Amino acid sequence: MNLLKNPRLNGVLLDVTGVLKDGGTAIHGSVEAVRKLREAGLKIRLVTNETQVTRRALAENLLDLGYPVQELDIVSPCPALISFLQRENLRPHLLVHSNVLPEFEGIDQSNPNCVVLGDAAENFTYEHLNEAFGILINMKKPRLFSLGRGRYYSDKEGLMLDVGAFTAALEYAADVKAEIIGKPQPEFFRSTLKDMGVEPEEAVMVGDDVVSDVGGAQDCGLTGVLVRTGKYRPSDEKHPTVHPDAVVDDLAHAANLILESRK
Amino acid sequence: MNLLKNPRLNGVLLDVTGVLKDGGTAIHGSVEAVRKLREAGLKIRLVTNETQVTRRALAENLLDLGYPVQELDIVSPCPALISFLQRENLRPHLLVHSNVLPEFEGIDQSNPNCVVLGDAAENFTYEHLNEAFGILINMKKPRLFSLGRGRYYSDKEGLMLDVGAFTAALEYAADVKAEIIGKPQPEFFRSTLKDMGVEPEEAVMVGDDVVSDVGGAQDCGLTGVLVRTGKYRPSDEKHPTVHPDAVVDDLAHAANLILESRK
Known part of the structure; x- marks a missing residue:
């Protein structure tokens, strides 16, 4: 074309x-x-x-930069994932950025039966990764959802590891194939x-x-x-x-x- | 057999x-x-x-537990890697456990032209992983060495992510295939x-x-x-x-x- x-x-x-x-x-x-x-x-x-901020915060940020956009113009993986979790009765263990937690309000996170990875950035600590891994490895049929599969992105501090790298780590360690929500799905x-x-x-x-x-x-x-x-x-x-x-x-x-x- | x-x-x-x-x-x-x-x-x-401690420290630990062993009985990937680095004129950027740094004394680590991953445990921070990634992604022909490819190991705190998981993360992000030193090589x-x-x-x-x-x-x-x-x-x-x-x-x-x- x-x-x-x-x-x-x-x-x-x-x-x-x-x-x-x-x-x-x-x-x-x-x-x-x-x-x-x-x-x-x-x-x-x-x-x-983008799963480091809510869509609302992202829209506000873009408005500040001069973009003529509003929240509803933004399509991000979180709402799609949340509908899916609710439909399938899934209770996630979240390894996501603290800024994006409000998107998950009202979602039952007790006794988790799946793991959700977002671009958690500084939240990708050894401890948090071990925690997510421990949940996956102890599931009969582990389910790992990843908000995208990006390798890296450009930030003011340079190129930064994106969620895809940590998805690959948990996939390898827990011998599971992640289900991707977001581009390029x-x-x-x-x-x-x-x-x-x-x-x-x-x-x-x-x-x-x-x-x-x-x-x-x-x-x-x-x-x-x-x-x-x-x-x-x-x-x-x-x-x-x-x-x-x-x-x-x-x-x-x-x-x-x-x-x-x-x- | x-x-x-x-x-x-x-x-x-x-x-x-x-x-x-x-x-x-x-x-x-x-x-x-x-x-x-x-x-x-x-x-x-x-x-x-094992790359969380030197062979000397591991031998001492095993002696304390009652094992009739000495340092020379222990085969670990570090000495093999170090000979290789010296032979190939490679200057590593190390992402390894602090305890194992003495094994690398005398190895030129300035202006690194490869990245070495060991079982760094708590040293596997977002910052350190980004640092190693930044070096790899900016190399013409990135070289990543990994001391083993283990998925996880059992520790007193439970199952813990091993070096293989973080190797998979950097392989994915930097689009490079790690060279493994250690079992199962x-x-x-x-x-x-x-x-x-x-x-x-x-x-x-x-x-x-x-x-x-x-x-x-x-x-x-x-x-x-x-x-x-x-x-x-x-x-x-x-x-x-x-x-x-x-x-x-x-x-x-x-x-x-x-x-x-x-x-």
Whole structure:
């Protein structure tokens, strides 16, 4: 699919960390890019695996940076996971960031029958990892849920290990395969598109993660655009299995491409 | 190979944690078992992936528990790794237990060109893992060495994550395959046998780790005996690929089997 010619393009999915902001600041040109896309009448969702903050806090942070967004524009794995836990009568042991605990209020966490990993950052201590491991290894049929599978992300302090690394650690130690909620899980993209009322071939995903953002979106039939901001590294352009529909310097360039493609 | 009939049996390799001791105490009957094996004229080595202490400290600990052993009886991955680092002009960034740092004295650690993981235990902090990751991800050709690949071990506080879990985390995040020094690496068993002057078919390995101890030894042609102490779990007897030559309750039983087999 040639991104440069798609008159039906109607929906834009944007990753947040590394596309809209890096560390605590907006990426140059991204605020204006989101405004332009919105003014052109495109439907926009911010599709993030961010699980260090609640969606409300993330929306407030983005507003502060000048982005014209609200909480409902943000799609994050937590609500999807919570519906799933409730549907399946699962009581999680949580290894998540303290900031995101409010999302789990009202969820029974007694006598846990599964483990949930988010991007817990400093909460990924040896003690907490042993605790989660101890629960998994003592289950007859261990269930491990992971809010995304990211390898690392870019923060003001540099590249930081993401939830995927710790998921791999527990998978190896407890001999279990994690169930992923979030990008690149196909269901996560599909439910977002359904909510937007947009078909896959009418949508584009812009992200800095060649696997979770670009590959995940392409697997669902969306156009996938890689930006050279955030955690982008030149080797991403030679990824063995994922070939982005376009690689651009930043969201400003991606927005221009998207608007051009509709003409 | 039937363990119960091997008149040539001449060398015994024993795992330490979970076979000789569990937490801080000797496993019932193991001290007498080692004495009996030694008195029968068998050559004995303690083959451990233990990297929380130096071999000297481990020998002292075992002596205190009543074991008739000295430092030279202990085969651990550190000396093998150190020779390798020196041979290849490698300058390690160490993520190891503080107790084991003396083993690395005299090794140039400036401007590191590889990362070494041991069983760092409480040193496996988010900060230290990010540090090791940052070094790997910024290398043209990242090299990660891991002192063993254990999933977990039994400690007085319960089952604890071993170095293998954190190796898996960094392998995933930095997209690198770790080079393992220690069990179940074949070279580790071979060099031990060479030092003992014993052929593989004349040797038996007794351990509580079905993969690293039993499988690793069997892959090199040794007899592999699994004990039901330490981190042993009933599911180990149904391991998909490793089938121990014998499974016994503890080292006391293993010693009886070994002595019987020579008749």
